[in-house]
Amino acid sequence: MCLAAAPAAATPAEGEVERTDLGKGTTTTPIWVVTAGQPTTLYVQSLRLKPGAGSGWHSHPGPEQSVINEGAVVLQTAMNCAPATFAAGEVVVIPAGVVHKVGNEAAEDAEVVVTYTLPAEVPVRDDAPAACP
Secondary structure (H helix, E strand, O other), X not given: OOOOOOOOOOOOXXXXXXXXXXXXXXXXXXXOOOOOOOOEEEEXXXXXXXXXXXXXXXXXXXXXXXXXXXXXXXXXXXXXXXXXEEEOOEEEEEOOOOOEEEEOOOOOOEEEEEEEEEEXXXXXXXXXXXXXX
């Protein structure tokens, strides 16, 4: 016996539904998230970095994907100490465990939406010693 599935029909939203995009950016960096079925926590944060603000050196126990909505941020990683600037509309992808720092070296605020995919019940951030001069 062979059964064919009927194509799914789209259904419209019902009632008052408002959707707000928190960020939109483009990257060519390969992105994949593998949780192997383990409990996972997804964090989505909105960050505003004032001029001169910085994160300090740190890492995360899971991958980070950040969309730059306004302004620009400068990223340094322990793997590549050369500063890289990411502007509005771009995405920063940082693999789990990579020691890095992010700062705003511009005269205007930078707004960033950050998504962390982490093992459940672990801190979002681990401070680290300075990795680059």
